[in-house]
Amino acid sequence: MSEEAKEYAFFLGCITPNRYPGIEAATKRIFKEFGIETKEMVGASCCPAPGVFGSFDMHTWLPVAARNLCIAEEMGLEIYVTCNGCYGSLQEADHLLKDHPKLKEKTNEVLGKFGREFKGTTKVHHSIVILHDVIGLDKLKERMTKPMNDVNVAVHYGCHFLKPSEVRGHGSSETPYIMEDLVKVTGAKEVDYKDKLMCCGAGGGNRTADTPQSLEWTRQKLVNAIEAGCDCMVHPCAFCHLQLDRGQDEMNKAFGTTFNFPILFATQFLGLAMGLSQTECGLDIQTTTMPEKLLK
Amino acid sequence: MGTLYEDIVDHGGEVFGKEHMETLMLCVQCGKCTGGCPSGRYTAFRTRKLFRMAQEDMREEIFNAPELWFCSTCFTCYERCPKGVKTTDLIRVIRNLAAKAGHMSVPHRMIGVYVLKTGHAVPVGEPQMKLRKAVGLDEMAPTTQKYKEQLEQVQEIFRTTHYDAMIDFDWNTMNLREAEGDEKK
Ligand code: SF4
Ligand code: SF4
Numbered sequence: 001m002s003e004e005a006k007e008y009a010f011f012l013g014c015i016t017p018n019r020y021p022g023i024e025a026a027t028k029r030i031f032k033e034f035g036i037e038t039k040e041m042v043g044a045s046c047c048p049a050p051g052v053f054g055s056f057d058m059h060t061w062l063p064v065a066a067r068n069l070c071i072a073e074e075m076g077l078e079i080y081v082t083c084n085g086c087y088g089s090l091q092e093a094d095h096l097l098k099d100h101p102k103l104k105e106k107t108n109e110v111l112g113k114f115g116r117e118f119k120g121t122t123k124v125h126h127s128i129v130i131l132h133d134v135i136g137l138d139k140l141k142e143r144m145t146k147p148m149n150d151v152n153v154a155v156h157y158g159c160h161f162l163k164p165s166e167v168r169g170h171g172s173s174e175t176p177y178i179m180e181d182l183v184k185v186t187g188a189k190e191v192d193y194k195d196k197l198m199c200c201g202a203g204g205g206n207r208t209a210d211t212p213q214s215l216e217w218t219r220q221k222l223v224n225a226i227e228a229g230c231d232c233m234v235h236p237c238a239f240c241h242l243q244l245d246r247g248q249d250e251m252n253k254a255f256g257t258t259f260n261f262p263i264l265f266a267t268q269f270l271g272l273a274m275g276l277s278q279t280e281c282g283l284d285i286q287t288t289t290m291p292e293k294l295l296k
Numbered sequence: 297m298g299t300l301y302e303d304i305v306d307h308g309g310e311v312f313g314k315e316h317m318e319t320l321m322l323c324v325q326c327g328k329c330t331g332g333c334p335s336g337r338y339t340a341f342r343t344r345k346l347f348r349m350a351q352e353d354m355r356e357e358i359f360n361a362p363e364l365w366f367c368s369t370c371f372t373c374y375e376r377c378p379k380g381v382k383t384t385d386l387i388r389v390i391r392n393l394a395a396k397a398g399h400m401s402v403p404h405r406m407i408g409v410y411v412l413k414t415g416h417a418v419p420v421g422e423p424q425m426k427l428r429k430a431v432g433l434d435e436m437a438p439t440t441q442k443y444k445e446q447l448e449q450v451q452e453i454f455r456t457t458h459y460d461a462m463i464d465f466d467w468n469t470m471n472l473r474e475a476e477g478d479e480k481k
Contacts, residue, residue, distance in 0.1 A: 012437050012439065014416045014417050014418035014419070015418055017420065017428070017433075017437035017439070018416060018418050018419060018420040018424050018437070019418060019424060021424070021427050021428040021430075021431050021433050022427075022431050024431075024433060024437075025431035025432060025433055040437070040438050041438075041439075042438045042439075042443065042446070043438070043439065043440060043443055043445075043446030043449075044438075044439050044440070045411070045415035045416065045439060045440040045446070045447075045450050046411050046415060046416045046417045046418075048411060048417065049417060050369070051368065051369030051388070052404075052407060052417065053407075053411075053417075054369070054388045055365075055369070055387075055388045055391040055392065055395075056391070056392065056395050056400065056404065056407075056408070056459075056462075057392055057395065057396075057457060057459055057462065058307070058308065058310075058311045058388065058389065058392055059310070059311070059457050060453065060454060060457040060459040062311060063453045063456075063457070064411075064450060064453055067449060067450070067453065096311060096312070100313065103310070103311065106310075110453055110456050110457075113452055113456065114448075114449045114452055116449070159368070159369070159370040159371055159372075160369075160371070163370070163371030163372070163374065163375055164371050164374055164375065164384075165375060173371075173375050174375070197372075198334050198370075199334050199368045199370035199372075201334070201368060202368065203368040203369050203370060204365075204367050204368040204369035204370075204388075205365055205404055205407075206335070206365070206366055206367070206368045208401075208403045208404055208407065209362070209365040209366060209401065209403070209404070210339075210362075210365075210366065213338055213339060213366070214368075216338045217334055217337075217338060217368075279430070279431075280431070280432075281431075282427070282430070282431045285427045285430055285431070
């Protein structure tokens with residue numbers, strides 16, 4: 001193991017392992033290439049979704065999220081995630097429990113029923129921040145054996161990676177840069193498009209409350225990216241991936257459209273640029289298909 | 297039960313702190329939240345109006361409007377509110393109170409059923425196990441869905457907070473009581 005090798009607990013959540021395992025495989029693979037070891041969190045559950053369970057009952061959401069944090073604490077590791085929902089949920093819970101001693105006490109009463117205790121010894125990171133800040137752009141750049149020189153990319157952030165910015169700490173939510181940097185490091189062009197920072201439409205239980213209505217948001221987002229001349233959309237969130245990718249099939253059925261606009265999670269896009277095959281990145285087992293331009 | 301505002305401060309205050317919830321009363325109806333709200337473009341949900349109604353204690357009107365559930369919790373309004381109203385957190389807490397009062401759709405309640413059965417809102421099934429194998433992963437991730445004793449811990453949490461009762465969950469059928477047979481909602 002090199003000196004810089006570092007271990008993290010990978011908090012999988014639901015959508016990554018159970019719908020888009022390509023995101024799980026590509027992320028682990030790339031991290032390993034850069035000397036970052038991934039450990040599995042045995043017994044982890046749904047994060048649970050901050051906008052969904054947070055909307056139903058905060059008092060249930062919090063101990064379930066805290067239980068997940070305990071698993072990483074028991075492993076003595078910090079966490080990384082591949083979904084903005086997981087990021088939002090676990091980071092928010094960690095933050096609240098560290099800030100409010102009484103809340104921590106109350107939560108630990110629940111966790112104590114099965115012998116667990118939140119101590120406040122872990123930290124929650126997003127995988128794209130590890131790529132950007134721990135591995136770093138210089139090292140990433142050296143490994144881009146299949147640069148994406150003529151590819152125009154629409155960056156989609158999703159919401160809970162950037163906001164609330166007072167908790168996330170990635171600077172202004174109106175002028176983000178991390179995803180842009182990661183796209184540009186592959187040689188691709190990051191293209192601005194109308195309402196780039198808009199939500200995919202899925203969060204907060206909106207997708208479940210009214211799927212066709214939530215797909216209207218998604219459709220507008222995709223149309224804006226396509227009209228700006230983008231070849232694909234790259235994002236950091238498994239839940240957005242579901243809405244943006246499978247949502248295209250749902251839209252085509254519901255609205256009679258013919259969308260097939262390539263959707264890639266950040267590590268899937270970086271993976272292709274590092275010479276991994278689309279099979280290794282799980283891009284041939286999803287709804288939208290990859291054009292030759294991204295694969296050559 | 298006090299006024300809606302008092303209930304918001306009580307229920308949400310325990311998690312976020314009371315001051316966080318008290319920001320509801322700082323809203324001056326400027327409309328910046330609604331102006332940047334993606335939901336407002338596609339639905340009848342109006343953030344500014346919701347806070348006015350909450351200030352005015354219009355509990356039933358708020359709880360009975362389906363729009364309450366059309367906020368995606370994108371936090372755009374939260375970032376932009378010039379008065380520091382903790383908008384998205386207030387919306388989630390108002391929804392908590394609505395859910396407690398029985399205003400929760402069957403599809404929303406079903407999310408709880410999946411978590412009670414597997415620990416996941418989106419569980420793995422046979423087709424997805426094949427996808428996992430295709431990318432070189434184990435058929436099942438080592439989560440609550442794989443380990444029963446781990447799942448039982450999540451179930452214990454739901455029992456303790458009475459989430460099972462809130463969605464009318466039947467432990468014998470491991471499903472919603474009302475969802476048996478014909479759909480009621
Ligand atoms: S932006 Fe803030 S102050 Fe203005 S209407 Fe919305 S919640 Fe009220
Ligand atoms: S958090 Fe909800 S209310 Fe606020 S801008 Fe987003 S969708 Fe609209």
